[in-house]
Amino acid sequence: MKLTPVTADDSAYLAADDVVDHTHPLVRETAARLRSGTDGDAAAYARAAYEFVRDTIPHSADVEDWRITCRASDVLAQRIGICHAKSHALVALLRAEGVPAGFCYQKLNVLHGLIAVRLPDSRHWVRQDARGNKPGVNAQFRLDREQLAFPVWPEKGECDYPVLYSEPHPVVVRALRQATGPARLWQLLDTAL
Numbered sequence: 001m002k003l004t005p006v007t008a009d010d011s012a013y014l015a016a017d018d019v020v021d022h023t024h025p026l027v028r029e030t031a032a033r034l035r036s037g038t039d040g041d042a043a044a045y046a047r048a049a050y051e052f053v054r055d056t057i058p059h060s061a062d063v064e065d066w067r068i069t070c071r072a073s074d075v076l077a078q079r080i081g082i083c084h085a086k087s088h089a090l091v092a093l094l095r096a097e098g099v100p101a102g103f104c105y106q107k108l109n110v111l112h113g114l115i116a117v118r119l120p121d122s123r124h125w126v127r128q129d130a131r132g133n134k135p136g137v138n139a140q141f142r143l144d145r146e147q148l149a150f151p152v153w154p155e156k157g158e159c160d161y162p163v164l165y166s167e168p169h170p171v172v173v174r175a176l177r178q179a180t181g182p183a184r185l186w187q188l189l190d191t192a193l
Helices: 025-035 042-056 072-078 083-096 170-178 182-189
Strands: 101-107 111-117 126-128
Touching: 025 042, 025 072, 025 083, 042 083, 072 083, 083 101, 083 111, 083 170, 111 170, 170 182
Parallel strands: none
Antiparallel strands: 101 111, 111 126
8 A cells, every 4th residue: 555654754654752662771682682583684673673562562452451561662661552553663663773663553443553664775564464363364474575464345335545654543652641541542533544
């Protein structure tokens, strides 16, 4: 899918903020540990970060653990999160090692969070979905084409949003910070951008 960045300023896709807190010691330590096995190759590091988030941080709904995380460092510390929180952690890990990354979304039954990555020697953004695999879900890190967790079904009112955000969307951050449980979280994420 062709994405439209919200800004032409490449530094926005490397920036840290309160949610993408890639200067936090836990994020830096995790990034360094993942980088150590990649020989400095950006694609290998991006894959390692993706697989780490996808495979070692369970999706809250899959394990019925409703500790709601938002900030990247909290996701890494608590080892839990929904797709949006996992995306925050993945973007922070990528940016910690100088790999540009941003946020994109799908409207499924609720708003679904993805990321897009662009290797430093490329101008091409590729969406990645670190939600976590389970029976019927087989998301993979691919740079040649997308292999996301869920296809969209336009006939059901679903869609891919073509915007690439440099920061998590405020609707998502507000939902993660205000929700006190799954019912309220899904209600807050039952929105269109």
